[in-house]
Amino acid sequence: MPVGPRRVRRRHLQVALGLLWLLDAGLQLQPYMFQHGSDGFLGPISENTMGAPNPATDLVRQALTVFVAHQVAVNWTIVVVQAALGIGLLGRRSVRWALAGTLVWAAGVWVVGEGYGQLLFPQASMLTGAPGAALLYAVLAVVLWPRREPAPSEAIASGGLGGERVARALWVALWCGTALLELEYGNHAPDAISAQLHELAVGQPGFLAAAETGAAHLVAGRGELVAAALAVAQFLVGWWALRRRTLRLSLVAGVVLSVLFWVVGQGLGGILTGQGTDPNLGPPAVLFALALWPGARRWHASAPPLADGPAGGGSVSGQVASP
Numbered sequence: 001m002p003v004g005p006r007r008v009r010r011r012h013l014q015v016a017l018g019l020l021w022l023l024d025a026g027l028q029l030q031p032y033m034f035q036h037g038s039d040g041f042l043g044p045i046s047e048n049t050m051g052a053p054n055p056a057t058d059l060v061r062q063a064l065t066v067f068v069a070h071q072v073a074v075n076w077t078i079v080v081v082q083a084a085l086g087i088g089l090l091g092r093r094s095v096r097w098a099l100a101g102t103l104v105w106a107a108g109v110w111v112v113g114e115g116y117g118q119l120l121f122p123q124a125s126m127l128t129g130a131p132g133a134a135l136l137y138a139v140l141a142v143v144l145w146p147r148r149e150p151a152p153s154e155a156i157a158s159g160g161l162g163g164e165r166v167a168r169a170l171w172v173a174l175w176c177g178t179a180l181l182e183l184e185y186g187n188h189a190p191d192a193i194s195a196q197l198h199e200l201a202v203g204q205p206g207f208l209a210a211a212e213t214g215a216a217h218l219v220a221g222r223g224e225l226v227a228a229a230l231a232v233a234q235f236l237v238g239w240w241a242l243r244r245r246t247l248r249l250s251l252v253a254g255v256v257l258s259v260l261f262w263v264v265g266q267g268l269g270g271i272l273t274g275q276g277t278d279p280n281l282g283p284p285a286v287l288f289a290l291a292l293w294p295g296a297r298r299w300h301a302s303a304p305p306l307a308d309g310p311a312g313g314g315s316v317s318g319q320v321a322s323p
Contacts, residue, residue: 152296179238190220204270248293262285
């Protein structure tokens, strides 16, 4: 039974993930990253140690102590490792080790650089980047692992570790899990989300600052309503993915929300401010959706003839698409 061609292939998504790593490496070369102490990239990391002492923040604090003592060396190490991962993903022969390296390195970035994706803090929200881009890099490494070649009628994730079932479970966990974050009290304060958007607009180019400031004014005083709307929208994206019949709806809605959050709530990851270290959650979320997109439909020839030819016995077969 022939099938239609697959427009987006696993190799395309592996290359896209590699380009994200190369972008991250390039951003780490910005002058801001080499400024000493809290004036450079260690400043945002130090914020991950705020709050009551606990084993999670103590781990970040210990890593930060080492970073401060060897800041330039640490920064160059980050550049080299992320560039190596990106180049590795661009080459076919090095894809496996680059994906394995992505799992290990992304875990470290998620813990230390992103403070567990801000999940331990009272105002975590997918709108502003929770549960962290590095976590999605690791998920993509699992989903895009070349365990076997997916058939054209299957999703790309079918050929990854755990197959499509595990990938869909991770998609559901991502969206339903972040919906629960909106129930935190910190997100319900009347101006909580508005204040975050105002702060994000600082240092952004004019067009992006205007969009974020406009959104901040729009949601001012409506924190509880906005948090509830975000929770419902994110929960529906995850819920729809549980049924194959509504999977496409889930993926389209997930892409739309991811792009909206990326522009308005994440400011493109701050990559235009001279201080961003990665593009944040939007791009890897879109790649995740593409990996889960159902494969091409099967086509088969129908058995009964539609008409007899004039010379006696000729027949014409139609083609029918199976769901």
